[in-house]
Amino acid sequence: MRPDGRxxxxxxxxxxxxxxxxxxxxxxxxAVVRRLGDAIELGLLADGEQLPxxxxxxAQLGVSTVTLREALMALRQQGLVTTRRGRGGGSFVTLPxxxxxxxxxxxxxxxxxxxxxxxxxxxxxxxGAAALLAARRTQPGDLRPLARTVDEFTAAEDSAARSRLYxxxxxxxxxxxxxxxxxxxxxxxxxxLGALLVLVLDDTAYLECVADRxxxxxxxxxxxxxxxxxxxxxxxxxxxxxxxxALRLAxxxxxxxxxxxxxxxxxxxxxxxxxxxRRP
Numbered sequence: 001m002r003p004d005g006r007x008x009x010x011x012x013x014x015x016x017x018x019x020x021x022x023x024x025x026x027x028x029x030x031a032v033v034r035r036l037g038d039a040i041e042l043g044l045l046a047d048g049e050q051l052p053x054x055x056x057x058x059a060q061l062g063v064s065t066v067t068l069r070e071a072l073m074a075l076r077q078q079g080l081v082t083t084r085r086g087r088g089g090g091s092f093v094t095l096p097x098x099x100x101x102x103x104x105x106x107x108x109x110x111x112x113x114x115x116x117x118x119x120x121x122x123x124x125x126x127x128g129a130a131a132l133l134a135a136r137r138t139q140p141g142d143l144r145p146l147a148r149t150v151d152e153f154t155a156a157e158d159s160a161a162r163s164r165l166y167x168x169x170x171x172x173x174x175x176x177x178x179x180x181x182x183x184x185x186x187x188x189x190x191x192x193l194g195a196l197l198v199l200v201l202d203d204t205a206y207l208e209c210v211a212d213r214x215x216x217x218x219x220x221x222x223x224x225x226x227x228x229x230x231x232x233x234x235x236x237x238x239x240x241x242x243x244x245x246a247l248r249l250a251x252x253x254x255x256x257x258x259x260x261x262x263x264x265x266x267x268x269x270x271x272x273x274x275x276x277x278r279r280p
Contacts (some may be wrong), residue, residue, distance in 0.1 A: 019044055019191060020052070020060040028063050032071035033078075034107065035061070038195040040080050040093055047095030051081070054091075078103060104199055113245050119193060120241030124234040126185050127170050131217055131233035133177035135226035142176045143218055150214045154207070162207070163197040166240075169214055173233065176221065200243040210236065 019039045039045045051057055058068040072091055075081040083091045111119075134142075149172060153165040167190035174182040201207065213236045220229035 020057070021062075028067050029070045029074070030110075032061055032063060032068060033074045035191065036071070036075060037078065037080050037103070038107075038191065040095065044191070045093045047093055049093045051091045051093065101199065104196060108196055108199065108244065108248055111248065113248055116241060116245050116248060119189075120238055120245075123189050123193070123241065124237040126182060126189065127173065127237050128230040128234040130170070130174040130177045130179065130182045130186065131221060131229035132226045133179060133182070134173055135221045135224050135229040137178050138176045138221060140222065143222060145172045146176065146214075146218050146221075150211055150218070153214070154211045159198040159201045162201040163194055166197055166201065166210065167194040170233075170237075173217070173221075196244060197240060199247055200240060206243070209239075213239075 019035065036045070036051075045051075052060065054065050054068055054072075058065045061068065063071075072081055072083065076083060080094055081091050082094050083089070146169060149165055149169045153162060153169070156162045156165060167186075171183060171186045171190060174186040177183075201210075213232055217229055217232045217236070220226075220232055
């Protein structure tokens with residue numbers, strides 16, 4: 001809740017509640033840092049919003065207060081949380097000015113390619129099932145939020161906003177399927193993975209492909225073409241995860257080699273080593 005008592009704007013209540021459910025028992029400090037950090041980058045926690053008190057937040061996340069304090073310290077070092085002491089103090093969300101690509105790349109490096117592919121299979125199955133059921137169950141009016149989200153996606157000017165809208169589309173698709181379980185599963189997937197999509201939603205041609213495929217999903221649902229809707233939703237997810245896997249496998253960027261120097265008679269040669277040194 002913000003210092004003025006208002007809830008953070010623009011975040012669905014069910015998505016926000018997922019942020020404060022117990023984390024995995026493995027590497028709990030890292031799990032808390034990722035959970036809260038990704039929630040901040042996805043906009044589920046608003047800039048300036050006050051986090052619950054340490055005792056309450058630790059209980060919600062299912063960790064000790066010592067673990068929580070270590071996680072908050074790491075978040076402060078990343079510039080995602082500010083802690084103020086005294087009356088009216090506490091821990092407050094600090095929204096980064098731009099997508100923290102270095103942090104996200106480090107987050108991606110924590111995943112093995114096998115884990116990413118497995119997660120992609122799981123996400124594709126969930127989104128495919130949601131699309132199939134939506135085609136069988138939804139009413140025309142239920143598709144308006146999906147169409148609006150696609151329009152906002154195409155108009156978004158930064159990758160962080162696009163990743164939020166990409167995830168919102170799949171959550172709304174599950175909601176259109178009238179399945180509470182699939183909706184909760186989509187929200188959990190976005191909380192776990194959504195921020196990483198920032199890394200692949202910066203290519204203009206790919207963005208157009210995503211928007212077109214999302215519109216095709218809507219059309220298939222509207223036409224009650226359930227298998228076609230399932231196939232399109234699965235393709236969209238698999239393409240995105242495939243791009244993340246390719247990025248995970250890509251070698252680190254190499255520093256540029258010294259430019260050749262040109263001597264007085266026009267011949268090029270490599271930059272000379274320091275005086276007295278030898279070339280390798």
